[in-house]
Amino acid sequence: EDKVVQSPLSLVVHEGDTVTLNCSYEVTNFRSLLWYKQEKKAPTFLFMLTSSGIEKKSGRLSSILDKKELFSILNITATQTGDSAVYLCAVGVYTGTASKLTFGTGTRLQVTL
Amino acid sequence: NAGVTQTPKFQVLKTGQSMTLQCAQDMNHNSMYWYRQDPGMGLRLIYYSASEGTTDKGEVPNGYNVSRLNKREFSLRLESAAPSQTSVYFCASYREAGGSPLHFGNGTRLTVT
Numbered sequence: 001e002d003k004v005v006q007s008p009l010s011l012v013v014h015e016g017d018t019v020t021l022n023c024s025y026e027v028t029n030f031r032s033l034l035w036y037k038q039e040k041k042a043p044t045f046l047f048m049l050t051s052s053g054i055e056k057k058s059g060r061l062s063s064i065l066d067k068k069e070l071f072s073i074l075n076i077t078a079t080q081t082g083d084s085a086v087y088l089c090a091v092g093v094y095t096g097t098a099s100k101l102t103f104g105t106g107t108r109l110q111v112t113l
Numbered sequence: 114n115a116g117v118t119q120t121p122k123f124q125v126l127k128t129g130q131s132m133t134l135q136c137a138q139d140m141n142h143n144s145m146y147w148y149r150q151d152p153g154m155g156l157r158l159i160y161y162s163a164s165e166g167t168t169d170k171g172e173v174p175n176g177y178n179v180s181r182l183n184k185r186e187f188s189l190r191l192e193s194a195a196p197s198q199t200s201v202y203f204c205a206s207y208r209e210a211g212g213s214p215l216h217f218g219n220g221t222r223l224t225v226t
Contacts, residue, residue, distance in 0.1 A: 034214055042203060042217035043156075088155065090215070098144045098163035099207055100171070101215055105155040 002027040004091050006104035013111055017079050021107045023089030024071040031099055032092040033065055033072050037085045038106070046074070046087075079111045115139055119204050119218035126194045126225045134189040134221050136204030144207040145187035146171075146215070147179060149200040156203065162187055194225045 003026045013019055023033070032050045036043035047056045049065035049072060056063050060079075065072045076083055086106040092099050117138045126132055138145065143164055148156040148171075158171030162181040176198060178190045187206075191198060204218040 042219050045214040045216075048214055090156075095163075095169070097167065097169070098161055099209060100158065100161060101146075101207075102158070102172075103148075103156040105153060 002102040004104040010108040018077045021074040025091045029093045034090045036088040117218035138206040142206035142208045146205045147189045148203045
Protein backbone atom coordinates (compact mmCIF):
# COMPACT_ATOMS: atom_id res chain seq x y z
CA GLU A 1 0.00 0.00 0.00
CA ASP A 2 1.34 3.42 -0.94
CA LYS A 3 2.08 5.66 2.01
CA VAL A 4 2.80 9.40 2.31
CA VAL A 5 3.61 10.90 5.71
CA GLN A 6 3.89 14.61 6.43
CA SER A 7 5.37 16.30 9.46
CA PRO A 8 4.75 18.23 11.54
CA LEU A 9 0.95 17.94 11.59
CA SER A 10 0.65 21.59 12.56
CA LEU A 11 2.91 24.53 13.15
CA VAL A 12 2.48 28.05 14.51
CA VAL A 13 5.18 30.59 13.66
CA HIS A 14 5.65 34.36 13.78
CA GLU A 15 5.67 36.44 10.65
CA GLY A 16 9.19 36.58 9.25
CA ASP A 17 10.20 33.11 10.45
CA THR A 18 11.47 30.40 8.12
CA VAL A 19 9.69 27.04 8.14
CA THR A 20 10.50 23.60 6.76
CA LEU A 21 7.77 21.11 6.03
CA ASN A 22 8.59 17.43 5.55
CA CYS A 23 7.16 14.70 3.38
CA SER A 24 8.33 11.08 3.34
CA TYR A 25 6.92 8.32 1.18
CA GLU A 26 6.86 4.61 0.49
CA VAL A 27 5.33 3.83 -2.90
CA THR A 28 5.72 1.49 -5.84
CA ASN A 29 6.48 2.92 -9.31
CA PHE A 30 7.27 6.47 -8.20
CA ARG A 31 6.63 9.05 -10.89
CA SER A 32 6.51 12.47 -9.21
CA LEU A 33 6.05 14.34 -5.94
CA LEU A 34 3.80 17.37 -5.80
CA TRP A 35 3.19 20.09 -3.24
CA TYR A 36 -0.15 21.89 -2.93
CA LYS A 37 -1.41 24.75 -0.77
CA GLN A 38 -4.99 24.57 0.46
CA GLU A 39 -6.87 27.44 2.04
CA LYS A 40 -10.65 27.35 2.19
CA LYS A 41 -11.23 25.75 -1.20
CA ALA A 42 -9.53 23.39 -3.66
CA PRO A 43 -5.78 22.74 -3.41
CA THR A 44 -3.63 25.00 -5.55
CA PHE A 45 -0.48 23.66 -7.16
CA LEU A 46 2.95 24.76 -5.91
CA PHE A 47 5.64 22.40 -7.22
CA MET A 48 6.15 19.15 -9.07
CA LEU A 49 9.43 17.28 -8.46
CA THR A 50 10.65 14.31 -10.42
CA SER A 51 14.45 14.39 -10.07
CA SER A 52 16.59 14.20 -6.96
CA GLY A 53 18.63 17.16 -5.82
CA ILE A 54 17.16 19.80 -8.12
CA GLU A 55 15.65 22.65 -6.15
CA LYS A 56 12.46 24.22 -7.43
CA LYS A 57 11.90 27.82 -6.38
CA SER A 58 9.02 30.26 -6.56
CA GLY A 59 9.48 33.50 -4.66
CA ARG A 60 9.88 32.67 -0.97
CA LEU A 61 8.98 29.02 -1.46
CA SER A 62 11.37 26.27 -2.49
CA SER A 63 11.33 22.50 -2.53
CA ILE A 64 13.71 19.64 -3.12
CA LEU A 65 13.38 15.88 -3.52
CA ASP A 66 15.66 13.07 -2.32
CA LYS A 67 14.69 9.88 -4.16
CA LYS A 68 17.32 7.81 -2.36
CA GLU A 69 16.03 8.65 1.13
CA LEU A 70 12.41 8.95 -0.12
CA PHE A 71 11.55 12.39 1.15
CA SER A 72 10.97 15.98 0.15
CA ILE A 73 11.01 19.28 1.98
CA LEU A 74 9.13 22.49 1.38
CA ASN A 75 10.79 25.66 2.68
CA ILE A 76 9.07 28.96 3.20
CA THR A 77 11.29 31.92 4.09
CA ALA A 78 10.17 35.26 5.57
CA THR A 79 6.70 33.88 6.26
CA GLN A 80 3.66 36.12 5.94
CA THR A 81 0.15 35.77 7.32
CA GLY A 82 -1.00 34.93 3.79
CA ASP A 83 1.07 31.75 3.98
CA SER A 84 -1.35 30.38 6.60
CA ALA A 85 -2.86 27.28 5.01
CA VAL A 86 -2.70 23.51 4.90
CA TYR A 87 0.22 22.27 2.79
CA LEU A 88 -0.35 18.94 1.10
CA CYS A 89 2.25 16.57 -0.28
CA ALA A 90 1.18 14.05 -2.92
CA VAL A 91 3.14 11.27 -4.58
CA GLY A 92 2.27 10.12 -8.08
CA VAL A 93 2.68 6.51 -9.13
CA TYR A 94 1.92 4.86 -12.46
CA THR A 95 -0.48 1.93 -12.24
CA GLY A 96 0.06 0.71 -15.80
CA THR A 97 -3.00 2.50 -17.11
CA ALA A 98 -3.05 5.83 -15.28
CA SER A 99 -1.19 7.98 -12.81
CA LYS A 100 -2.56 7.92 -9.31
CA LEU A 101 -1.76 10.47 -6.60
CA THR A 102 -1.66 9.54 -2.94
CA PHE A 103 -1.85 12.46 -0.52
CA GLY A 104 -0.45 12.93 2.94
CA THR A 105 -2.68 14.30 5.69
CA GLY A 106 -1.14 17.73 5.35
CA THR A 107 0.68 20.23 7.57
CA ARG A 108 -1.44 23.06 8.94
CA LEU A 109 0.67 26.24 9.09
CA GLN A 110 -0.47 29.27 11.02
CA VAL A 111 1.55 32.49 10.73
CA THR A 112 0.86 35.04 13.45
CA LEU A 113 1.79 38.73 13.66
CA ASN B 114 -11.03 28.01 -19.89
CA ALA B 115 -13.26 26.69 -17.10
CA GLY B 116 -10.84 23.88 -16.15
CA VAL B 117 -12.64 21.35 -13.94
CA THR B 118 -16.27 22.09 -13.11
CA GLN B 119 -18.17 20.29 -10.35
CA THR B 120 -21.86 20.44 -9.52
CA PRO B 121 -23.50 20.92 -7.13
CA LYS B 122 -21.41 23.03 -4.73
CA PHE B 123 -23.47 22.03 -1.68
CA GLN B 124 -25.92 19.21 -1.00
CA VAL B 125 -27.80 17.90 2.02
CA LEU B 126 -29.19 14.36 1.85
CA LYS B 127 -31.13 12.18 4.22
CA THR B 128 -29.76 8.72 5.01
CA GLY B 129 -30.74 6.30 2.24
CA GLN B 130 -31.22 8.93 -0.47
CA SER B 131 -29.23 8.75 -3.69
CA MET B 132 -27.50 11.42 -5.72
CA THR B 133 -24.94 11.93 -8.47
CA LEU B 134 -22.08 14.39 -8.33
CA GLN B 135 -21.16 15.70 -11.77
CA CYS B 136 -17.70 16.63 -13.01
CA ALA B 137 -16.55 17.92 -16.38
CA GLN B 138 -13.16 19.07 -17.65
CA ASP B 139 -12.35 21.02 -20.80
CA MET B 140 -8.57 20.48 -20.86
CA ASN B 141 -8.65 17.29 -22.98
CA HIS B 142 -7.11 15.31 -20.10
CA ASN B 143 -7.23 11.53 -20.24
CA SER B 144 -7.26 10.74 -16.52
CA MET B 145 -9.92 11.84 -14.04
CA TYR B 146 -10.28 11.27 -10.31
CA TRP B 147 -12.69 11.53 -7.40
CA TYR B 148 -11.30 12.30 -3.94
CA ARG B 149 -12.97 12.88 -0.61
CA GLN B 150 -11.53 15.08 2.11
CA ASP B 151 -12.33 14.70 5.78
CA PRO B 152 -10.81 16.65 8.70
CA GLY B 153 -7.39 15.23 9.61
CA MET B 154 -7.51 12.63 6.81
CA GLY B 155 -6.10 14.48 3.84
CA LEU B 156 -7.45 13.63 0.39
CA ARG B 157 -8.41 10.00 -0.17
CA LEU B 158 -8.92 8.54 -3.62
CA ILE B 159 -12.34 7.00 -4.26
CA TYR B 160 -12.18 6.05 -7.95
CA TYR B 161 -10.19 7.05 -10.99
CA SER B 162 -10.45 6.65 -14.74
CA ALA B 163 -7.63 6.41 -17.27
CA SER B 164 -9.89 6.89 -20.29
CA GLU B 165 -13.48 6.82 -21.51
CA GLY B 166 -15.22 3.63 -20.43
CA THR B 167 -12.56 2.53 -17.89
CA THR B 168 -12.64 2.98 -14.14
CA ASP B 169 -10.55 1.68 -11.23
CA LYS B 170 -11.03 1.59 -7.48
CA GLY B 171 -8.98 3.83 -5.27
CA GLU B 172 -8.45 3.70 -1.54
CA VAL B 173 -12.07 4.13 -0.34
CA PRO B 174 -14.52 2.93 -3.05
CA ASN B 175 -17.18 1.29 -0.88
CA GLY B 176 -20.60 2.93 -1.15
CA TYR B 177 -19.81 4.70 -4.43
CA ASN B 178 -20.15 4.06 -8.14
CA VAL B 179 -18.65 6.04 -11.00
CA SER B 180 -19.26 6.49 -14.68
CA ARG B 181 -16.91 7.83 -17.35
CA LEU B 182 -19.31 8.45 -20.21
CA ASN B 183 -16.89 10.37 -22.40
CA LYS B 184 -13.51 12.04 -22.18
CA ARG B 185 -14.91 15.20 -20.55
CA GLU B 186 -17.24 13.82 -17.88
CA PHE B 187 -16.76 11.65 -14.81
CA SER B 188 -19.68 11.28 -12.39
CA LEU B 189 -19.79 9.88 -8.84
CA ARG B 190 -22.97 8.25 -7.56
CA LEU B 191 -24.05 7.54 -4.02
CA GLU B 192 -26.80 4.89 -4.25
CA SER B 193 -27.82 4.94 -0.59
CA ALA B 194 -26.18 7.78 1.31
CA ALA B 195 -24.87 7.21 4.84
CA PRO B 196 -23.74 9.76 7.46
CA SER B 197 -20.17 8.42 7.04
CA GLN B 198 -20.23 9.86 3.53
CA THR B 199 -20.50 13.40 4.85
CA SER B 200 -17.42 14.99 3.35
CA VAL B 201 -16.04 17.41 0.79
CA TYR B 202 -15.67 15.76 -2.61
CA PHE B 203 -13.14 16.90 -5.18
CA CYS B 204 -12.97 15.92 -8.80
CA ALA B 205 -9.61 16.28 -10.58
CA SER B 206 -8.10 15.67 -13.98
CA TYR B 207 -4.60 14.99 -15.21
CA ARG B 208 -2.75 14.90 -18.51
CA GLU B 209 -0.47 11.85 -18.56
CA ALA B 210 2.13 13.32 -20.89
CA GLY B 211 4.06 16.50 -20.23
CA GLY B 212 4.24 16.42 -16.43
CA SER B 213 1.34 18.74 -15.68
CA PRO B 214 -0.07 18.79 -12.15
CA LEU B 215 -3.45 17.46 -11.03
CA HIS B 216 -6.16 20.08 -11.68
CA PHE B 217 -8.96 20.24 -9.10
CA GLY B 218 -12.56 21.33 -9.25
CA ASN B 219 -13.87 23.60 -6.51
CA GLY B 220 -15.42 20.79 -4.51
CA THR B 221 -18.87 19.64 -3.37
CA ARG B 222 -19.72 19.84 0.32
CA LEU B 223 -22.07 16.95 1.08
CA THR B 224 -23.90 16.48 4.37
CA VAL B 225 -25.85 13.29 5.07
CA THR B 226 -28.22 13.48 8.03
